[in-house]
Amino acid sequence: MIAVTGASGALGRLVIERLLGTEAPSSIRALARSPEKIADLAARGVEVVEADYDRPETLTPALTGVDRLLLVSSSEVGKRAPQHRAVIEAARAAGVGLIAYTSILNIDSSPMILAEEHRETEAMLAGYPGTVVLLRNGWYLENYFGDVAAALAHGAVAGTSGEGRISAAARSDYADAAAAVLRDPPATSTTHELAGDTGFTRAELAAEIGRQTGREIAFANMGEAEFAALLVKAGLPEGFAAVVADADAAAGKGALYSDSTALSTLAGHPTKTLEAAVREALTAAG
Template sequence: MTKFAVTGASGALGRLVIDELAKSEAPQTVRALVRSPEKAADLAARGIEVVRGDYDAPETLAAALAGVDRLLLVSSSEVGKRAPQHAAVIEAAKAAGVELLAYTSILHADSSPMLLANEHKATEALLADYPGTVVLLRNGWYFENYFGDVAAALAHGAVAGASGEGRISAAARADYAAAAAAVLRDPPAFSTTYELAGDNAFTRAELAAEIARQSGKPVSFASMSEADFSALLVQAGLPEGFAGVVADADAAAGKGALHDDSRTLSRLTGRPTETLASAVARALAAQG
């Protein structure tokens, strides 16, 4: 019986991957690695095996990965700490003899100009000599990344950004989770890289227009320089360093860093990715 494991399983993406696996796999074959098991009591209640597997506590990882056949390493959310955290998981997976390791990287990681891509590149380099099968799931942007734009648009009548006319191939977090689960269930025979992105790209101006259409309120796109957008994010409450990373990513999107028209994601999942209209409707519903 194949044993599956998912790191960061109490996070948004990890939980969705667990949900997808649970549709086809017996719950006892799915192991959820979490920093704080008490925060995943709901998963345990469903029969999922919940264990402590902390990126920052390598001593927890050996036992957490013992007996695992296929592992999804969900990239850490702690920008700036990711490379050593991922290295700890990779070393533990090697020691445990994990046959397949799938990693959630970033779209076109090898050529992306984004600051955010650096730690993903470092992790991919660590995986280059992994003794088992490696699947790089190079995820594009999540629609959920733009839910804040919807809230701001309703409050201020504008969507701000530094992406200009750059087209963004976003998809729902659930789409990426379904792809990860599909790879764990039916892995490729050899190490493989998948560039994963939404079926239909859009610009931030088109996002603003869709918010306006569905909300019935005037919403425009405020195109800004990277520096001005970063300053706006700081004004909105983001730490200066993180604001710079976000603004850098948006500016890179303006140069095509978040665009991909291969439709590899929908082929992996066997379904079309979420549309912009559907994502905006979800975001508006979340506003209440």
């Protein structure tokens, strides 16, 4: 039995879709806080169960009988460590043999605020009695779709990453890699630094948007506090805006760059290019 947490989220759902291409639906268990949101998966034969990170009593029953678990990191920054601990303890109690965890790229040296809870989770997993696979995911290309919309509206891409290169890949690339690990698990614990095949700067992102739209798109590099204030003005909550600005500043120091080819190797294909991602974002923007 293969289980995936956060199955109603974008990454979890994609992983399950990939697994359905090769595995019997009855061998896949989709865990979600709100099972009704993935009723379509249940209709396809996937076992759908309630599993709420904040309600530990739901977790051990949800993991009983599971051989391999993908722990998709929680989206609730600030609550991740205790939520992840609850899942890991439930997996231990249920005798889950393998946990794959979606961590963050370059965690050993990353200065990002977002990295801290991932470090805490990796430390918890260091004592797990089964096999542990750390999937240290880089940034999603989809994180920059908002930049495309902003460029269309204002003629510029804003950020605070300067000349820092970002090895982003599509969410689907990371899903393919996670599904591959769940299908064919390693014999021993292992760590994968997962990054897009080709890095880019935000200035190169702006240039690519300009090339595809035939417009002059500038890159406005600003200070971290100034960028955070801009994000708040654009509608982000103040705390989250600070986290996003912190991550972009860290990208300027190399935190989101890697020349690792582990992602395309695991996924079995090259990762999505910046050109393809911008084209997709422009299509979505209409």
